[in-house]
Amino acid sequence: MSMSVDEIRNVVLLFSNPSWGGVGTVSSTVIRNVTALSGHMAYSSRYTGNTTVLSSRFAGTTNGIIQGLLYVPDLPYGHECVEETALHVPQSVVRQSSLPPTNYYLIAIAPWISARCSRAYLSSARTAPVRGFLFYLPGNSTEAPPAAESELWNIAEEFEWKAQSGYPIYAISSMAGQVMMQHLSLYSGNLTEVPFGNNISARFQAEPEDYARIWTELVISTPPSSFATWLYFLIVVGVLLTVIASASFFMHLVQARRRYSLQRRVVSGEVKLESMGIKRLTVPMKHIETFPLFTYHYEPDTTSPPASPRSAKSPRSRIRRDSHGHSEGRGSRTILSETISEKTPSGSLAAVATNYQPYCEICLEPYQNRVTIIRELPCGHIFHPGCIDEFLNENSSLCPLCKTCMMPPGFCPKITNLMVKRERAIRKIRGHVDDNDVDNSEGGKQPRWKSTFRAKIFGGGSPASSTSTELQFRSKPVERQPSQPLLQLSPETPAAQAPSQSAPIPALHKPTALARERMRELAGTELDDGEFGSSGWRRVRNKVFPGFD
Known part of the structure; x- marks a missing residue:
């Protein structure tokens, strides 16, 4: 299914965390959309275009939007890729353990350092309710990443990793990826550690243990497939032809019965065709x-x-x-x-x-x-x-x-x-x-x-x-x-x-x-x-x- 990412939107949401009161871990709820109410106190960004679709399989959307909490997948302890990506992935970045306890949908993000490390990130994301994955190449480029057919994205034979993933995968520009990763590291602790945390607590009467996390939305557009269009057209034509054929067969059957009835009455002498002005006849x-x-x-x-x-x-x-x-x-x-x-x-x-x-x-x-x-x-x-x-x-x-x-x-x-x-x-x-x-x-x-x-x-x-x-x-x-x-x-x-x-x-x-x-x-x-x-x-x-x- 062909698709494209028209826009990437990031906002900050405030979640409740009742565990600070000693009640235990329960489901967290969204208190406020901080960005929508106080944009000067929270991070927000919009990226339009410059996105490459690497894999569109399992791209389930709601009204054309894939959304979830932004995070970096966890790598196993002592994995060699932890050191390789340390320069681009801060230690304070949001991990799955830093998210609210409720299983919200997630959007994963990671740098594309090597094929080995990218395969490790993809494998880790399969264990979480990930709805989409964002890769970016290290650097300061604002240009769109290479096309999906490029050998750069080949991390397995014949691009098999695209079929193995249970979520869509996209590549964004280097600059957009680095900015999102930087803010993801800022909104990872409690309200006393996030930017303008005290102001947010005072404005919304939030507790220090509540969560302020980045919520990401991917606006997806799926152009109509020519095959799907033709299939729909053929289905409509088939239904129409079936209705026409059924109506024609029924009318032919009715007319056949009427012809037989008239023939029987003509043979019996009940109906005289020419006398009634129905048909001109001649005598042998x-x-x-x-x-x-x-x-x-x-x-x-x-x-x-x-x-x-x-x-x-x-x-x-x-x-x-x-x-x-x-x-x-x-x-x-x-x-x-x-x-x-x-x-x-x-x-x-x-x-x-x-x-x-x-x-x-x-x-x-x-x-x-x-x-x-x-x-x-x-x-x-x-x-x-x-x-x-x-x-x-x-x-x-x-x-x-x-x-x-x-x-x-x-x-x-x-x-x-x-x-x-x-x-x-x-x-x-x-x-x-x-x-x-x-x-x-x-x-x-x-x-x-x-x-x-x-x-x-x-x-x-x-x-x-x-x-x-x-x-x-x-x-x-x-x-x-x-x-x-x-x-x-x-x-x-x-x-x-x-x-x-x-x-x-x-x-x-x-x-x-x-x-x-x-x-x-x-x-x-x-x-x-x-x-x-x-x-x-x-x-x-x-x-x-x-x-x-």
């Missing part, structure tokens, strides 16, 4: 070819008013088509027809839905009696095969007139998130309408508004009939004309049943440019896929967080 040509072909036949009956045209028991001949979509007759290619009885009291769904249809609603061209080939949809409306085939296969899956869906039963396209979003929006709108209906009905002003509104909008005469999410569009019934009977197909008479065997097969009607333009009008506005015109970041957001909007 194979399914369109299953809708029957007939020869248009209309002959008004002026003798009696028309009745329901089709009997429940009237036979309907099946059409066998050739490769061109035409049917085959007996022994020759001909267009078969269907016989519709006008005496049946109740007509079929096709007859009721179609009524009188004299022309194709797509190309607006009239049908020719006994000539025009027509295709009948399941809803009962008839069109030119060329017109309705192209309309259903390329424009829309709904009948151009009544908007009935012509898709095969059980058919379901690929369900997308946009389709789910639109279907849910429609259900929310309907739920909002239902709430308004409940409020109106509870008020008593319009008790039947709920059922009437649902019957008009969603079809059915009771609330139960409107549970489906399909919006049903109903076309206005065609008024039956008394002089214009319903569509008649060729009766089973030799003259009107079908063209003769030698007669040519009528060609199928081909849609014109005007008919194609009308197809687009009948199909309505194209439903966009939600991606057109949206910005790139919105598309990315919708892929990562589906259903965000």
Whole structure:
């Protein structure tokens, strides 16, 4: 961990010493900060910069400060380094035995005379609660000591002593070290021996046996490590990515369940995608070819008013088509027809839905009696095969007139998130309408508004009939004309049943440019896929967080 010493502060503190009263040695407490209260009576100093960090291991700081009582570690009695350092370490200097009995944190100081003596001081300091060690080279220099990589500080192989020390080690300038050592020797005895001791005793009412000692503070700054900064950044990014991935996975799971639910309801016929304005669909040509072909036949009956045209028991001949979509007759290619009885009291769904249809609603061209080939949809409306085939296969899956869906039963396209979003929006709108209906009905002003509104909008005469999410569009019934009977197909008479065997097969009607333009009008506005015109970041957001909007 890289660090630097910004400042070294020394002050004098006054500690109590109750042992003078014969009570015994007990914990000492700080009475006063003499330097702060009477700076002219106590030593104080500040050294800024010119400090070299030799080892920063185990540098425990409190708010960026390493502090403790300043002292010189004791060397064993008779140690050879006692003589070698005697010139720089006075005999009256503060030792561990000269400190208050309580184990305060300590800051050690010693001269760097030789590698052997420095190793002895470091070994002695390990037995005390030392928080930091200050070395200084003998001399009067005020310059910063050599760098930590210098061979001067090598007192063991490969600088192993730095790893063995349990406290940080710093080197200060020679002048700062000598001044601190000199004052450390002055503040080592009782109050009768320290500078201005009598004044301190009188000012603070201290006893002679109380302690006046130097308290040292090392202001440490630790610049942010690039590795630590990157590690913190990677942790933040990792947490953020985890949150994003979890949210994205959850939203994808929810959307998958919604797509499955919508697909199930589409297959069951509960939801009609195009009828609800969710997705534009087209009918496969194979399914369109299953809708029957007939020869248009209309002959008004002026003798009696028309009745329901089709009997429940009237036979309907099946059409066998050739490769061109035409049917085959007996022994020759001909267009078969269907016989519709006008005496049946109740007509079929096709007859009721179609009524009188004299022309194709797509190309607006009239049908020719006994000539025009027509295709009948399941809803009962008839069109030119060329017109309705192209309309259903390329424009829309709904009948151009009544908007009935012509898709095969059980058919379901690929369900997308946009389709789910639109279907849910429609259900929310309907739920909002239902709430308004409940409020109106509870008020008593319009008790039947709920059922009437649902019957008009969603079809059915009771609330139960409107549970489906399909919006049903109903076309206005065609008024039956008394002089214009319903569509008649060729009766089973030799003259009107079908063209003769030698007669040519009528060609199928081909849609014109005007008919194609009308197809687009009948199909309505194209439903966009939600991606057109949206910005790139919105598309990315919708892929990562589906259903965000």
